[in-house]
Amino acid sequence: MKKLILALGLLSIAGMAQAAGKPCDELEREITDKLAAKGVQGYTLQILDRAIGEKGEDGKVIATCEAGTKVITYKRK
Numbered sequence: 001m002k003k004l005i006l007a008l009g010l011l012s013i014a015g016m017a018q019a020a021g022k023p024c025d026e027l028e029r030e031i032t033d034k035l036a037a038k039g040v041q042g043y044t045l046q047i048l049d050r051a052i053g054e055k056g057e058d059g060k061v062i063a064t065c066e067a068g069t070k071v072i073t074y075k076r077k
Helices: 002-020 024-037
Strands: 043-049 060-065 070-076
Touching: 024 043, 024 060, 024 070
Parallel strands: none
Antiparallel strands: 043 070, 060 070
16 A cells, blocks of 8 residues: 555656656656656556546546647556
8 A cells, every 4th residue: 555655646746747748758767767666566657648548548647748748647457
């Protein structure tokens, strides 16, 4: 449970990076590195078009990238 709370906290911080309009691959790599450093396992990150990702079917939206045109979703396995 602690790892889940920690992961969600880190993902919230990653969401703040959206203002910079970073490329999705770069932002996904940063999030993955932060989660790996904390030992979080059993999740998937996925880059989707904003319209698809905001439906919520593919996980929780944790960040936007590429000037808000795409989102990164987080889903537990």
